[in-house]
Amino acid sequence: MKTRITELFGIQHPIIQGGMHYVGYAEMAAAVSNAGGLGIITALTQPTPADLAKEIERCHGMTDKPFGVNLTILPMFKAPPYEEYMRVIVEGGVKIVETAGRSPEGFMPTLKANGIKVIHKCTSVRHSLKAERIGCDAVSVDGFECAGHPGEDDVPGLILLARAAEELKIPYVASGGMGNARSLVAALALGADGINMGTRFIATVEAPVHENVKKALVEADELATRLIMRPLRNTERVLSNAAVEKIREIEKEKGASVSIEDIYPLVAGTQNRKVLHNGEMDAAAWSCGMVAGLIHDIPTCKDLVERIVREAEEIIRKEIMPKFGM
Numbered sequence: 001m002k003t004r005i006t007e008l009f010g011i012q013h014p015i016i017q018g019g020m021h022y023v024g025y026a027e028m029a030a031a032v033s034n035a036g037g038l039g040i041i042t043a044l045t046q047p048t049p050a051d052l053a054k055e056i057e058r059c060h061g062m063t064d065k066p067f068g069v070n071l072t073i074l075p076m077f078k079a080p081p082y083e084e085y086m087r088v089i090v091e092g093g094v095k096i097v098e099t100a101g102r103s104p105e106g107f108m109p110t111l112k113a114n115g116i117k118v119i120h121k122c123t124s125v126r127h128s129l130k131a132e133r134i135g136c137d138a139v140s141v142d143g144f145e146c147a148g149h150p151g152e153d154d155v156p157g158l159i160l161l162a163r164a165a166e167e168l169k170i171p172y173v174a175s176g177g178m179g180n181a182r183s184l185v186a187a188l189a190l191g192a193d194g195i196n197m198g199t200r201f202i203a204t205v206e207a208p209v210h211e212n213v214k215k216a217l218v219e220a221d222e223l224a225t226r227l228i229m230r231p232l233r234n235t236e237r238v239l240s241n242a243a244v245e246k247i248r249e250i251e252k253e254k255g256a257s258v259s260i261e262d263i264y265p266l267v268a269g270t271q272n273r274k275v276l277h278n279g280e281m282d283a284a285a286w287s288c289g290m291v292a293g294l295i296h297d298i299p300t301c302k303d304l305v306e307r308i309v310r311e312a313e314e315i316i317r318k319e320i321m322p323k324f325g326m
């Protein structure tokens, strides 16, 4: 396939693995990049900028294909040293950065001066247009179905992507709910030049997470996710478990007066690791998308990426074209 996204990033298939906290290690990113997609390391998963520098180095050792680094700018108890993380990204020779959360405007001069392509993840058309205005090369348009932070507008991908097609000049990928060949075909029809997947890539052989997590994704259906932190206007889509139900109880009980301190032990990153790395499935909330309903196996990244592209072509040729008499 050749799209504006494959051309922009120098990749074979228009399939990106979005940054994922405690999942986006070098192993994950290299496996996706070696499969012909674009793998992404998550900067803030590394405790310090020096650790990120080592992780980037490790990834260079595992693939000679392009890979990116995600820098997520979200409200946090203690702001990480973003400038320092950015410095090691530049010095590590990374040529693609995925930004998410707040606008990357302040980083754009550094990114552009170093020839780095920027894809910003947005959950609305207005933020996508701003990304375009400040010089981002592409956007990842993340619908309400997505794992993690869907924003507060609750616009599903079907509308959001078609709206993006009406407004955007820069290329965009469809994100949120993407999991198989039908997703890719639909994304292309909605004007996107590729897809971004998070949850689906966790259920792969190479994903550096506990087997229990992969099994949970195969077992979960599309009804298994919940939204938490709505009252804090920092909504997160997560897989339902004991911790999540506890959070929802606290949120219901406290109503509008709920604060992050009330639920922090159940949403903190350190707790989150207990699920992803130790397989303690009820220990904390962890991001998961509705696309879990489309996950039925645990393939290698190569098999997954190649299957999506191959079957997408089959769908277009055998199911869609005949309907037009072609």
Ligand SMILES: Cc1cc2nc3c(=O)[nH]c(=O)nc-3n(C[C@H](O)[C@H](O)[C@H](O)COP(=O)(O)O)c2cc1C
Binding pocket: 017, 018, 019, 020, 021, 023, 042, 070, 072, 099, 100, 101, 121, 142, 145, 146, 147, 148, 149, 175, 176, 177, 178, 196, 197, 198, 199, 200, 202, 286, 287, 288, 289, 290, 291
């Ligand atoms: C476990 C997990 C952790 C994530 N952490 C981050 C993160 O730190 N930064 C970020 O920008 N997106 C994060 N995401 C969101 C993904 O990059 C991607 O946008 C999202 O998963 C797309 O929706 P999907 O899961 O339906 O494919 C995370 C997703 C998951 C599943």
